[in-house]
Amino acid sequence: MTEIRSGVVVVGCGIAGLAAAVSALQGGASVTILERAPREERGGQTRYTEAYLRMKSETEVTDDFEDQFAQNAGGYLDPSLVHLASEPRENWPAVLKTLGFAGPDVIAAFAEAAGPTIQWLKSFGVRFDFLPTQFLTKSQPRLLPVGGGLALVDALAAEAEKRGAHFVYETAATALIQDGAGKVLGVRAVSKEAAIQEFRANAVVLACGGFEGNPEMLSRYMGPRSIFLRPICRGGYYNKGEGVQMALDIGAAPCGDFGSYHAEPIDPRSGMAEPSVFIFSYGILVNQQGKRFTDEAPTTIDACYERITREIFNQTRGIAYAVLDARHTRIPNYRLGLRTDQPPIEGRTIGELASKLGIAPEALEATVAEYDRACRAAEFIPLTLDGLATQGVVPKKSNWAHPVDQPPFHAYPVISANVLTFGGLKIDRRARVLNQQGDPMPGLYAAGEVVGLYYKNYTGATSVLKGAVFGRFAGSDAAKRR
Numbered sequence: 001m002t003e004i005r006s007g008v009v010v011v012g013c014g015i016a017g018l019a020a021a022v023s024a025l026q027g028g029a030s031v032t033i034l035e036r037a038p039r040e041e042r043g044g045q046t047r048y049t050e051a052y053l054r055m056k057s058e059t060e061v062t063d064d065f066e067d068q069f070a071q072n073a074g075g076y077l078d079p080s081l082v083h084l085a086s087e088p089r090e091n092w093p094a095v096l097k098t099l100g101f102a103g104p105d106v107i108a109a110f111a112e113a114a115g116p117t118i119q120w121l122k123s124f125g126v127r128f129d130f131l132p133t134q135f136l137t138k139s140q141p142r143l144l145p146v147g148g149g150l151a152l153v154d155a156l157a158a159e160a161e162k163r164g165a166h167f168v169y170e171t172a173a174t175a176l177i178q179d180g181a182g183k184v185l186g187v188r189a190v191s192k193e194a195a196i197q198e199f200r201a202n203a204v205v206l207a208c209g210g211f212e213g214n215p216e217m218l219s220r221y222m223g224p225r226s227i228f229l230r231p232i233c234r235g236g237y238y239n240k241g242e243g244v245q246m247a248l249d250i251g252a253a254p255c256g257d258f259g260s261y262h263a264e265p266i267d268p269r270s271g272m273a274e275p276s277v278f279i280f281s282y283g284i285l286v287n288q289q290g291k292r293f294t295d296e297a298p299t300t301i302d303a304c305y306e307r308i309t310r311e312i313f314n315q316t317r318g319i320a321y322a323v324l325d326a327r328h329t330r331i332p333n334y335r336l337g338l339r340t341d342q343p344p345i346e347g348r349t350i351g352e353l354a355s356k357l358g359i360a361p362e363a364l365e366a367t368v369a370e371y372d373r374a375c376r377a378a379e380f381i382p383l384t385l386d387g388l389a390t391q392g393v394v395p396k397k398s399n400w401a402h403p404v405d406q407p408p409f410h411a412y413p414v415i416s417a418n419v420l421t422f423g424g425l426k427i428d429r430r431a432r433v434l435n436q437q438g439d440p441m442p443g444l445y446a447a448g449e450v451v452g453l454y455y456k457n458y459t460g461a462t463s464v465l466k467g468a469v470f471g472r473f474a475g476s477d478a479a480k481r482r
């Protein structure tokens with residue numbers, strides 16, 4: 001067995017791992033970064049994202065940031081415990097320290113450090129701007145790094161290389177090494193040649209993503225229907241949940257909604273990264289039985305797509321079809337909301353379209369006729385919420401309820417992608433992994449998707465930021481360990 005020693009071992013080379021590595025290097029530690037993928041695919045999920053950031057400026061998060069997290073901090077949390085969480089953590093009673101929820105102190109630290117972290121990223125040459133997004137209508141601003149997640153990966157990896165980080169590609173961590181006192185001493189890993197290696201360090205940062213690429217864990221936590229989910233891009237297949245699993249194995253506390261994930265509507269026919277279909281607000285969604293099953297436009301698309309995608313996932317075989325008439329092609333820049341590289345399935349009549357979709361024509365014709373009768377004639381104003389709702393049809397459609405009556409008719413198949421899993425590890429505001437009693441585990445840190453913070457609805461555009469912020473915390477704290 002080969003043994004390699006450094007100050008800090010970082011597992012994973014996405015935004016969380018690279019932020020941890022660079023901040024540990026800045027703190028004076030020697031750093032080894034383990035990465036399952038080959039060098040040319042480094043960057044994990046981060047490599048493929050446009051990286052929307054829930055920020056209203058380069059220095060401040062959006063006004064709703066902490067509220068959104070608070071509303072989605074857990075299930076039906078015990079109010080007698082939650083109100084005690086406003087005290088500093090040192091004063092928490094033992095039982096509160098064991099609670100699996102998004103702690104307000106962790107969220108506050110996240111919000112506070114977001115702006116300074118953007119400034120820190122800028123110091124490596126990354127530029128940020130409010131660029132056009134896939135959302136034709138939106139309720140919150142999104143700041144973007146110019147060049148997306150790949151620009152973050154390239155800039156941070158170059159900085160880490162410049163500062164002498166030791167990258168070990170095609171090597172996957174499998175287990176943590178501890179001494180008799182519980183201190184984490186390093187990780188065991190498996191190389192490309194299937195050889196076992198040990199990487200010893202004063203501290204380990206787990207930054208190796210969620211478990212979207214592990215069918216066994218998906219089935220274990222989300223049930224057999226997870227077969228109808230797939231990672232939103234190739235990077236997700238490398239994330240097999242070892243970071244979460246190896247820490248749970250030594251007594252780390254779980255946090256985040258293990259039975260859930262961030263859902264995004266994609267076209268299953270496409271193999272490109274993020275082949276999204278966000279255009280259904282302007283038509284209807286039907287299942288394989290040709291029936292509508294949800295309000296297609298309860299609000300702006302950025303604020304409702306996740307809930308709607310979960311409804312799509314609940315349909316037979318986890319699939320639905322967005323059915324649109326010619327009206328949608330008149331929306332300025334409508335292709336922004338349709339990233340798939342696959343053409344629409346087209347019909348001159350609804351019956352012809354249904355046949356091409358494998359839906360009984362009379363079923364889809366009846367659904368469209370019933371929906372059309374529930375619509376009122378009105379001007380088509382696609383880029384603002386128009387409040388034009390159906391009348392007398394169930395389910396209701398709340399906005400842009402125009403009839404589907406202008407040929408040619410277009411349809412896109414839509415499934416739910418698994419953008420990221422919610423279940424992970426519990427950390428404190430310094431990114432230290434906590435044990436089941438709520439105490440920091442010596443020498444163990446986590447950042448990015450490995451950290452569980454989301455319950456119910458994903459607080460959109462916060463995962464990259466979470467990786468950057470807690471990765472940076474983890475690296476600087478880990479560098480101080482001797």
Ligand SMILES: Cc1cc2nc3c(=O)[nH]c(=O)nc-3n(C[C@H](O)[C@H](O)[C@H](O)COP(=O)(O)OP(=O)(O)OC[C@H]3O[C@@H](n4cnc5c(N)ncnc54)[C@H](O)[C@@H]3O)c2cc1C
Nearest residue numbers: 012014015016036044045046052172173238448449463464
């Ligand atoms: C297409 C797409 C669009 C998205 N859009 C947004 C968005 O707009 N805004 C937003 O905030 N989030 C978005 N997300 C989510 C966000 O990009 C990710 O959640 C985030 O980048 C994850 O960062 P990470 O560092 O935790 O994990 P990753 O970037 O996935 O990095 C983890 C790394 O660990 C490696 N690894 C895994 N297991 C091991 C192991 N055992 N040993 C060694 N290495 C291992 C992987 O190969 C990978 O390189 C999107 C994701 C995708 C894919």
